[in-house]
Amino acid sequence: MHLVMRTVPAKIISLILHPIIMPALGMIVIFNSGTYLSYLPFDAKSIIFLVVVLCTIIIPLSLLTLFLYQKLIMNIQIESRKERFFPFITVFLFYSLCYVLLRRVPVPPAYYSFMLGCSVAILCITAVSVFWKISAHMTGIGGITGLIIFLIWSQRVNLQFLLILSIISAGMIGYARLQIRAHNSAQVYSGFFAGLFSVGLTMMIY
Secondary structure, three states: OHHHHHHHHHHHHHHHOOHHHHHHHHHHHHHOOOOHHHOOOHHHHHHHHHHHHHHHHHHHHHHHHHHHHOOOOOOOOOOOHHHOHHHHHHHHHHHHHHHHHHHOOOOOHHHHHHHHHHHHHHHHHHHHHOOOOOOHHHHHHHHHHHHHHHHHHHHOOOOHHHHHHHHHHHHHHHHHHHHOOOOOHHHHHHHHHHHHHHHHHHHHHO
16 A cells, blocks of 8 residues: 555656657747747747647557557557557657658747757657667656757756756656656666757757
8 A cells, every 4th residue: 555655646747747748848948938939929839839739749649549459559658668669660750740840830940950859869769769668758858958958058048947847857757757666767867868968969959
């Protein structure tokens, strides 16, 4: 009973801060960054957000449900390393599609370079997952942290509160993944830095 009570909050954190929401959350951060990137017409923001939600949440979730029905995965959390390849490749393809679609919208490069960074991150953890179970949850929050650091660095904007919040969230997610024994410490830290550098460096270079 004590173990159950201890793992329930960790499972709730893992569900609420699931990596599938991170690209959409990143767009919300950009929309509200207080920089020139924020000053897009409402219609443009709506189109961007709709494209991101469709490509990174709705369609992937629908396909994960299909994978679940076909027994290619055992649950929506994709806990087994061996089950990760096809779902992760599918997510990568739709992240890439999102990047291509955003390139067609007349918006500042930061919007589509963020999606490119997300694509790089998912491709990296897909490759690693062939032989090692890296934390996708930590990659997601690492990507958000990388985005915030990029905005602070490139726009000279005060987003320290968001940066602290993202680091606290990373700590909560990491603790949750360790608590339910989904990963070990090395997999948690590696996941975070995979997301941080994939998104941050991609945006700085691109």
